[in-house]
Amino acid sequence: xxxxxxxxxxxxxxxxxxxxxxxxxxxxxxxxxxxxxxxxxxxxxxxxxxxxxxxxxxxxxxxxxxxxxxxxxxxxxxxxxxxxxxxxxxxxxxxxxxxxxxxxxxxxxxxxxxxxxxxxxxxxxxxxxxxxxxxxxxxxxxxxxxxxxxxxxxxxxxxxxxxxxxxxxxxxxxxxxxxxxxxxxxxxxxxxxxxxxxxxxxxxxxxxxxxxxxxxxxxxxxxxxxxxxxxxxxxxxxxxxxxxxxxxxxxxx
Numbered sequence: 001x002x003x004x005x006x007x008x009x010x011x012x013x014x015x016x017x018x019x020x021x022x023x024x025x026x027x028x029x030x031x032x033x034x035x036x037x038x039x040x041x042x043x044x045x046x047x048x049x050x051x052x053x054x055x056x057x058x059x060x061x062x063x064x065x066x067x068x069x070x071x072x073x074x075x076x077x078x079x080x081x082x083x084x085x086x087x088x089x090x091x092x093x094x095x096x097x098x099x100x101x102x103x104x105x106x107x108x109x110x111x112x113x114x115x116x117x118x119x120x121x122x123x124x125x126x127x128x129x130x131x132x133x134x135x136x137x138x139x140x141x142x143x144x145x146x147x148x149x150x151x152x153x154x155x156x157x158x159x160x161x162x163x164x165x166x167x168x169x170x171x172x173x174x175x176x177x178x179x180x181x182x183x184x185x186x187x188x189x190x191x192x193x194x195x196x197x198x199x200x201x202x203x204x205x206x207x208x209x210x211x212x213x214x215x216x217x218x219x220x221x222x223x224x225x226x227x228x229x230x231x232x233x234x235x236x237x238x239x240x241x242x243x244x245x246x247x248x249x250x251x252x253x
Contacts, residue, residue: 007238010058010247015094018065021237022207022249023103028183031174033202035187035194036066037222038209044219045191050083058241059209066207068094069104070112070186072138072177077118079190080129087133088112104184112186113138113159115177117193119167121145125156133157140176142166170200195225205251206233212244 013021024032038054039045047053055063067073067088075085092109099105106112114129115138123129129137136159141150143162150160163176177185187194187203197203208222232253239247 007240007246010061010239010241010245013239015065018062019069019098019103021239022062022065022069024069024184026102031177031183031185032204033174033185033187033197034066034070034205034207035189035197035203036063036207036209037189037194038211039222040211040213040215040219042214042216043221044215044217045189045222046219047213047215051189052083054209054211054213054215056209056211056241056243056245058239058243058245058247059211062207062209062239062247064090066186067112069098069184071104071106071184072112072115072180072182072186074115074117074140074173074177074185074187074193076190076193077116077120077123078192079188080114080116080123081127082190084128085114085116086128086131087135087137088114110135115140115182117168117173119145119164121149121153121160123149123153125152130156130158138180140168140173142168170197170202173197174202189222191220191222191224195223198223198231199225199227199229201231203231203252205249207247207249210246210248212246 088111090111095105096109099107113135117140119142121141139158139160142164163172233250234253236249
C-alpha cells in the first residue's frame with residue numbers, strides 16, 4: 001500500500017485489500033451500525049436534491065464494496081423514494097468469498113436486503129424496491145400503520161415487520177434486525193434516520209466521502225436531529241483518489 005501523508009492512495013489497492021480495510025468486526029453479538037454518506041467540501045449532502053449528484057468513481061467503488069460486506073442495507077423511506085431505490089445488486093461470487101473469509105458477505109452469495117424504515121408504510125408497491133430485487137425488501141414499520149398499506153407491500157413481495165406502536169425507535173429497529181440475525185448493518189440515510197440513530201448513541205461507525213466540489217445553495221447536511229450532541233470518534237483510515245476525492249472511516253472512541 002502506498003501511503004501519502006498518513007493516507008492511502010486508493011489506486012494502489014486491489015479489491016481484497018480494500019475489503020480488509022472496511023471489514024466488519026469479527027464475532028459480533030449484536031448489530032453493528034455502519035453509516036455511509038457523501039458530502040461536498042462545503043458540507044452539502046445532496047446536489048440536485050439527490051446524493052448521487054455528488055458521486056465520484058472512488059465513492060461508487062466504496063459504496064458498492066460496503067454493500068458487498070453488509071447483511072442488510074437500512075434506509076429511510078424519504079431517501080428510498082428520492083433516490084429511486086431498487087435491490088442491492090451485489091456480486092454473488094465476491095459475497096461468498098467474503099463470507100468464507102469471515103469478513104461479511106453471504107454464504108450463498110445472496111445480496112443484502114434493503115430495509116426501509118417507514119412509520120406509515122407509505123410506499124408505492126410498484127416501486128423498484130419491490131419489482132427489481134432478488135431478495136424480499138424489509139419494511140420496518142409500526143402497528144398503527146394502515147393495514148391496507150402493509151398488506152399491499154406484503155402482496156408486492158416485501159417482508160413487513162412491525163417494530164413499534166406509533167413510531168420506530170432506534171432500539172426497536174435494532175431489535176428487529178437482531179431478531180432476523182442481521183448483524184452487519186449498513187445505513188445509507190437519510191439525514192433524519194441517521195440523526196436519530198446518532199442521538200440514540202446507536203451508530204458504531206461512519207464512512208464519509210468528501211467529493212471535490214463546492215455546491216452552495218440550501219442543501220441539507222448528512223445528519224439532522226432534534227437536539228445537539230457530541231459523540232467522540234476515532235479516525236481509522238483516509239483514502240485518496242487522484243481526482244481529489246477523500247474517503248474517511250471513523251469509529252466511536
